[in-house]
Amino acid sequence: xxxxxxxxxxxxxxxxxxxxxxxxxxxxxxxxxxxxxxxxxxxxxxxxxxxxxxxxxxxxxxxxxxxxxxxxxxxxxxxxxxxxxxxxxxxxxxxxxxxxxxxxxxxxxxxxxxxxxxxxxxxxxxxxxxxxxxxxxxxxxxxxxxxxxxxxxxxxxxxxxxxxxxxxxxxxxxxxxxxxxxxxxxxxxxxxxxxxxxxxxxxxxxxxxxxxxxxxxxxxxxxxxxxxxxxxxxxxxxxxxxxxxxxxxxxxxxxxxxxxxxxxxxxxxxxxxxxxxxxxxxxxxxxxxxx
Numbered sequence: 001x002x003x004x005x006x007x008x009x010x011x012x013x014x015x016x017x018x019x020x021x022x023x024x025x026x027x028x029x030x031x032x033x034x035x036x037x038x039x040x041x042x043x044x045x046x047x048x049x050x051x052x053x054x055x056x057x058x059x060x061x062x063x064x065x066x067x068x069x070x071x072x073x074x075x076x077x078x079x080x081x082x083x084x085x086x087x088x089x090x091x092x093x094x095x096x097x098x099x100x101x102x103x104x105x106x107x108x109x110x111x112x113x114x115x116x117x118x119x120x121x122x123x124x125x126x127x128x129x130x131x132x133x134x135x136x137x138x139x140x141x142x143x144x145x146x147x148x149x150x151x152x153x154x155x156x157x158x159x160x161x162x163x164x165x166x167x168x169x170x171x172x173x174x175x176x177x178x179x180x181x182x183x184x185x186x187x188x189x190x191x192x193x194x195x196x197x198x199x200x201x202x203x204x205x206x207x208x209x210x211x212x213x214x215x216x217x218x219x220x221x222x223x224x225x226x227x228x229x230x231x232x233x234x235x236x237x238x239x240x241x242x243x244x245x246x247x248x249x250x251x252x253x254x255x256x257x258x259x260x261x262x263x264x265x266x267x268x269x270x271x272x273x274x275x276x277x278x279x280x281x282x283x284x285x286x287x288x289x290x291x
Contacts, residue, residue: 031145032069032102033062034092038110039185040077043087049074062107069102071095078183081114082132082201088115089135096143104140106147110248110270111185113152113211114194117256120144120207127206146210148263151270153248154213154255155198156191158240191252204256215253216245216268245270 037053044052050059050072063070073091075084096102108116122129123141131137153160187193198204204211219235235246243250247270254263 030101030103032071032095032099032104033059034104034106035059035070035072036088036106036108036112036115037072037074038077038112039183039189041183042078043076044074046072046074069099075115077111078185080184080188081111081118082129083184085115085118085137086133086135089119089137089140092140093136096139102143103145104143105145107150108147108152109150110152111189113147113149113154114188114202116147116149117154117202117204117207117211120147120209121202121204122206124206124208127203128201141207141209144209146212148212148214149253149256150214151216151245151248151253151268152213153189153252154194155252156194157189157248157252158191158244159247160186160189161191161239198255211256212263213254213256214264214266215248215250216270217243217250217265218267219244219246219269 035049035054037049050056054072059070059072060066071092073088075087077084092104106116118129118132119135119137120141121127122132123137124130188197194202235244240249241251243265245253245268250265
């Protein structure tokens with residue numbers, strides 16, 4: 001997947017702090033964590049997204065051993081975000097049909113953060129795409145506490161900008177596959193597209209819910225992983241302006257601004273699946289920040 005699979009040890013540590021902080025305000029019995037994954041090659045099963053993308057260790061720790069509910073959504077991560085938000089919102093609204101009093105906290109990684117911006121920036125009647133194509137964004141917004149975005153390219157990815165150049169070069173196929181510039185989702189992750197969208201249908205001034213943004217600053221967490229080497233290579237090739245996680249620069253990850261705001265920079269890269277390598281730290285984080 002272009003914008004990552006999982007989020008890394010340190011990125012996840014801060015995520016846990018955020019989620020558990022929200023539990024300090026509201027009872028976990030009334031909170032559902034909604035996990036919205038990043039870009040992919042098609043729509044996968046919820047079971048696979050849960051176990052492979054997020055991992056059950058992450059879900060368990062985030063919900064404090066399932067003291068809070070969770071909802072994992074799945075969508076076709078290869079398509080334009082305005083074509084996928086209907087599927088995502090339908091899953092969330094179907095969940096609210098059975099759980100009408102739940103407060104939702106969204107945990108969105110990479111492209112998933114763009115999905116949530118479209119939904120919540122178009123959830124009021126004054127928005128240009130209010131309840132787009134009959135999707136009930138307004139109901140989702142009413143149930144939402146806040147959104148956490150993990151390494152989301154809110155103002156675009158320099159790697160997406162570079163995609164067409166790489167695909168026509170002699171670089172190895174595993175680097176080019178990280179870019180995957182031929183998919184519709186890659187085309188809308190360019191800086192030019194997202195900066196234009198932010199002035200039109202992704203207007204953060206029109207949303208009422210806070211976005212708290214997390215950015216990664218490292219590309220070679222474990223150099224023996226092929227993906228890490230690929231991210232490190234891309235970070236050298238792409239015209240990044242400052243620190244980045246291999247696919248998204250920190251300025252882009254923190255672009256959205258108020259309501260909400262920049263939250264954390266971490267020493268994680270975009271794709272590294274750290275919590276499967278060292279799951280023991282999860283209990284330490286829960287013990288430190290638990291309520």
